[in-house]
Amino acid sequence: MNTLKTDTSIFETLRFVLVETSHPGNVGAAARALKTMGFSRLVLVSPRHNDVLGHPDAKAFASGALDVLANTQIVGSIDEALTGCVHATAVSARLREFSPQVLTPRQFAGGLNGNSPPQALVFGSERYGLPNEVVEQCDTLVNIPANPEHTSLNLAQAVQVLAYECRMAILEKGISPQTGNAIGFHGIPATVDQINGMFKHLEKALVVSGFLNPESPKKLMPRLRRLFSRSHLETEEINILRGIATQIESLAKKAK
């Protein structure tokens, strides 16, 4: 869904920073990971390979993401990479005794919104991970809770996991009474008035049919409200439910 990309700027502003990456193939694969999830800002801090962006492995692993690769920024220090960011998050396989608050990728992504100010996810090198000095400059640390016997993912795969979780969190935030979910077909969300009217109608029908005893209603209506509140009712669905209620009423009257 590319509409999201234009609606929300987080896809443009979230910076994926790779520190001292040694394998050009990983840079290409990271560019691909970003592109598939709708992101585009890749920044390299002192990559080991000169001309990493032109390296055949980088191009081969980028596959269709050559544009992200071509726009990748190369800087000489973490400070430069973080310029203009309001928040920096270290992404590390290693949990340190003294570290910023530790989050899972999902928890981190849950804190994003469609137009967060620029922030960065900072990944370490294949060989050494992230130096402590870099982690100390970050406000939070994200750890992918992998198999404790084998915690270290390939760098580009770690980038993919983060990019996926961030995308999912943004897509899920598209589910709101105002906008509906960003994926698939969506009708017009029902208003509170329409929902209340439907419940009153349904209650009458349930009484007239004998299913609901007004002398002893128990928790039937609150329970039905709870059930329907989980389903984000749409106008068309309200009409269907009211049609069912009308039919119950007329059948109950005929039976009398």
Ligand code: SAH
């Ligand atoms: N040998 C390194 C591992 C580097 S893997 C070390 O000991 O730290 C390269 C990078 O991928 C890491 O620096 C981190 O940014 C990311 N990464 C790999 N596995 C991860 C995990 N389980 N959680 C968070 N990030 C991870």
